[in-house]
Amino acid sequence: MMTRFARFCEGGADLISGLKLSRSTVLTAAVAAALGLSAVLGCASEACAQATGPSGGQPQNNQDREGGIIGTGVTAYDLVKLEAGIYGTITALGSIYVNGHHIGIDDELAVRGSAVLTQAGDLQPGHTVAVVVRRSGDGADGYDWRAVDLRHVAPLVGPVDQRQAETMTVLGTKVRLPAGVTAPEVGQWVAVSGLWQGDQVVASRVDVVTAQDRTAQISGSFDGLNSDGGFRIGQTLIRGLIPEHLVPGMRVRVLGTPVAGGLSAQTLESGLFDGDVGVQHVEGYYSIPAPDGRYTVLGSGLIAYTTRPEMISTSDPVFRCGQAGALIGLAGAPEELTALFNGC
Template identity: 40%
Template sequence: MMVWRHTLSALIASSFLIAPAAGHAEEEREGGILGTGIVGTITRLGSIIVNEQRITFPADLPVKNELGPLTAAQLVPGDTVAVVADLTGANWEAQSIRRILPIIGPVSEISSDETGRTFEIMGTAVHVPLSIATTVKQGDWVAISGLWQDEDVVATRVEVVPPRQSAVIIGSNLSVGASNVPQIGNTLIAGIIPQHVESGDVIRVTGIPEAGSIRATSLETGIFDGKVGLVQAEGYLSPPTSKGLYTLLGSGMVAFTDQPDMIDETAKVRLCGYDGKLGGNSTADASPELLEKLGCQ
């Protein structure tokens, strides 16, 4: 079930612009057949349930994973994933799965309050709810599953990992600090200046962790391992920029608004988009079956 605030729903109905959504099995773009993208948190198994969508897969399907080899059968509730899937009968069949770990790095500070614990990793705050039991200590390296909310991460799973040569941060390209240095969350990106990256694009940075920053050794864009048309994603909306651009954080999809006060940045939402554009009502050419299955109508 989609989570909406009434004003946000009205805004989507009145002001989003979107290209016609994919859905026909034979539709092709740039030489490849488009799949459907689903981005969110695994809530239960059998096969996996993401955003209330049941996704089946071969047990040995490899999962792209920053921590090393992993198969789809090893995924667990709390993992955040980006799946390229095809609708087969009544169920989705995964063609590829990427595990999304918004941040991997050493914990420099830990604080606690009545809602849970907060870790600082490379300058970015990670909020860990009380429902997630952890034994993390200052100095530990952790891999965080979860969703971006503004410049912080709301964790859905925390893993302590052995110290690594490289840290990782994955998120939407929106923030630029006062020194004009690119950043994700509150982590400054040093070492590599992103080229040909648009506002709202998801970038994946690997590098050396430093106080408040990561010294990049490599940078990639995108979250899917395949061509996608229609996308359904879970997350939080970003604050609009001065030009009205905002994104569903971590999805790579953007929209514009001339009513920034109507964007609720605190509510977790589940939205659809196509070809990098978020939301929309111009879906007359989309497959009704796909739209209904994803709850995009």
């Protein structure tokens, strides 16, 4: 079924004409008007979507970069809603910097979902996190946002299967180690922070798990079931649970027991953030487009479609915005808003 966002982007019609506005859309538009912002809409179409390069440099036009996104779009003004979500790698402390955002965070704030961290004061550069944030007033405190909720997103937690000079294997999935990092011994448990690239993880940090009560886990993009009812995330075969309500591209986290080449699942959860968020700003690599043109920023749960899959580059990380499970663009949005999200 075509979403109202898709109908707007495809038809180019006025938002008011022929579409039912949700209460949140009306509210955010009203907030934007109160702030003196023009009601310009962004959509992730060939004409208006943008992607930001891996070093936070100049945005690249999606018409060239992605070959035409179809089926998504959104108003830009959910950026001023109560809460947003930021997923990416911590690049510096004080409190933390993620995807270019300066996020104020209390050291005592609990860190969810981590095998090695308990509170925000334990965070270090290289950890990958999903943070629910609110705007930090007028920014006079030096922060763009204030953290409301914090999750450590480790693509892999489990014992080292194999180790080489620059790589290791955890739960059957290859991990590219950060420069200068030596793989722990085979059998030692690790929590790998980093980003998925294809079926491997590009690690940004590796922590040794010292807790005695250990649960293996993998966090990444669901890409559909195998013929036997199992599925893979990366090169890790998931056994023991057959998900019935997952959609390809959705972000899942599976917990269980390590087995040869994979994971015997005990529990499975979907979604990236612990709480409702409006717009999301995520870091990651694009997946290879599926036959129907669907692709995602791996590990984010945000999808889009392209009519020119050969134009999707999977070699460099990107920074993208999303909402309601869809990648979006914010072309034409006021500078006061887009500056906070690196242009999306």
